[in-house]
Amino acid sequence: MPSLKAIRKRISSVRNTQKITRAMKLVSAAKLRRAQNAMMELRPYAAKHRELLGTLARMALEQGEADVHPLMTPRETVKAVAILALSSDRGMCGGFNASAFKKALEVVRERRAAGQQVVVITAGKRISLSLRKAGVDVAVDYGDIISCAQQGKVREITQGLVDRFLSGEVDEVVIVSNRFKSALNQVPTVFALLPVPADAGAGADAGSRAAPFYEPGRDALLAYVVPRFVEVQVRQSILESIAGEHAARMNAMSSATDNANGMFQSLTLEMNRARQAAITKELMEIIGGAEAMK
DSSP states (O other), X not given: OOOHHHHHHHHHHHHHHHHHHHXXXXXXXXXXXXXXXXXXXXXXHHHHHHHHHHHHHHHHHHTTOSOSOGGXXXXXXXXXXXXXXXXOSSOOSTTHHHHHHHHHHHHHHHHHHTTOEEEEEEESHHHHHHHHHTTOOEEEEOOOHHHHTSHHHHHHHHHHHHHHHHTTSOSEEEEEEEEEEETTEEEEEEEEEESOOTTTTTTTTTTOOSOOOOSSOHHHHHHHHHXXXXXXXXXXXXXXXXXXXXXXXXXHHHHHHHHHHHHHHHHHHHHHHHHHHHHHHXXXXXXXXXXXXX
16 A cells, blocks of 8 residues: 555645646636637638528529539549548647548548648647658648637648649549537547638528629629638638537546646545554554563
């Protein structure tokens, strides 16, 4: 049995750890609320973009136009694909980063097995490090996921992906990230970004049969809406990944705090037993000495 001093030292260590995990849980909960608010504020904007894009694409298809926009035109054969992989910048968030890494590595191997060239682009320190350790070349690393949520950085990332697609360097662009379902559930998902499907906004205005009038014109609007739609999708993926990170860390720190409390109770019981054993031993020694002096 460990000594009383060693047990008390462990109890003190567990208490200090519990204070840290409880504080990290509270911080993550506060950050989660802000991240969720940012994510929710984007949804009406994204919905309107989707509605407008759906209307324009439907009108073009009804008029028999196959090539609605270059970013909406699928390639006959997919020879190269760009993968935008998202993760967090720090650890201590459970299996959040591991799930994103496994999904990204799975997609890379599947695409390579299909004979496609893969261009990996990352945002978030953890997935970049993990992919490089797994032997995957990272073409572009945008660094911290938090800084990538800024408007200028989102446009830089989006423009880079769009340029690769329009130049023919890649024939398809996908995003691999953890989609935020709830505070308890973040699902690693593969999301097709480019080409934008012609039915991206399907159902948004299904009830409207009147032909709308657009100024300055449908083609001019498509030239503006489609790139912005892609940008919104990238931004939404980044915001969902950030919210998922805070939710995962909050849950992980909650579990760690509960485990520390269990360890504290177990160590306290062990300390009491050790102290009682020490007292009993001392009493036996005193009684034995008294008996020997008779």
